[in-house]
Amino acid sequence: MQNDRSKCGLTEQGKGIYVDLIPKDMYVWYEDNWQHDEHEHLHARSQLTFVEEGYQYFHLDRNIYLVPKNHVIWIPSGLKHRVVSEASQVKLMVVLFKSDLENSFFQDIHVFPAPAVLIEMLRYASKWNKLLTEDEEQAIFLKALQTSLPNFCKESNYLQIPVPGDQRLLSVCNYINNHYTINLKIEELAAQSTLSIRTLQRLFKKETGITLKKYIQLIRVLKSIELIDTKQHTLSEIGFMVGYKSLAAFTASYYSIMRNHPNRKY
Structure with a gap:
């Protein structure tokens, strides 16, 4: 036994x-x-x-x-x-x-x-x-x-959330994970990596297979799934909490990632 x-x-x-x-x-x-x-x-x-x-x-x-x-x-x-x-x-x-x-x-x-x-x-x-x-x-x-x-x-x-091996890119991912609720600018992310904007964008796409913009969107949507699971917030509240300015923007972003619409019964 x-x-x-x-x-x-x-x-x-x-x-x-x-x-x-x-x-x-x-x-x-x-x-x-x-x-x-x-x-x-x-x-x-x-x-x-x-x-x-x-x-x-x-x-x-x-x-x-x-x-x-x-x-x-x-x-x-x-x-x-x-x-x-x-x-x-x-x-x-x-x-x-x-x-x-x-x-x-x-x-x-x-x-x-x-x-x-x-x-x-x-x-x-x-x-x-x-x-x-x-x-x-x-x-x-x-x-x-x-x-x-x-x-x-x-x-x-x-x-699937890619995790880059380059420490400079990893610091960018960590920054995004801690600040996804705000409007992140590429200049901020480049400063975190100590790379130029162009080099950061090229290396990030090469290592992860997705763009920085897509990575931010992915993190926001996945965080929204966690919030939906709590059953404590409306979809409008959740959209705002993960960085979107409107319910329409949130649901459109969610659908582009998950291929279905967000709902409290997810």
């Missing part, structure tokens, strides 16, 4: 050190109120995480991935990751697979909105929560779910 100190179905043997004592090929772990410890860990299983309530930030390599409500993330085996969230409640399911199928999809990280059929499949699979014994139906059902994942995936690249 597993103890109370576990993560993704793994048993903790030391701070941030987890071992896989599960004999099964596939394992379901459902948590009604996820508690984060933010320790980095890895395991020799691929991982599908479905966020049913709240949101999570996954730190993987040099990127941060936001997984909001009703989204899933696929993480190949052997990748170090840590998870953080300030959501009031995180309800999620983790499905761990020891073996992957012959498809390039399973070798990369993917974040995408879960279609209705996948959500229902995952909810059905919750009946095997933390089951350690073999179950024929579970094995067949989860293999079918795994097989269908590439067909369900409509990639959400907009939920």
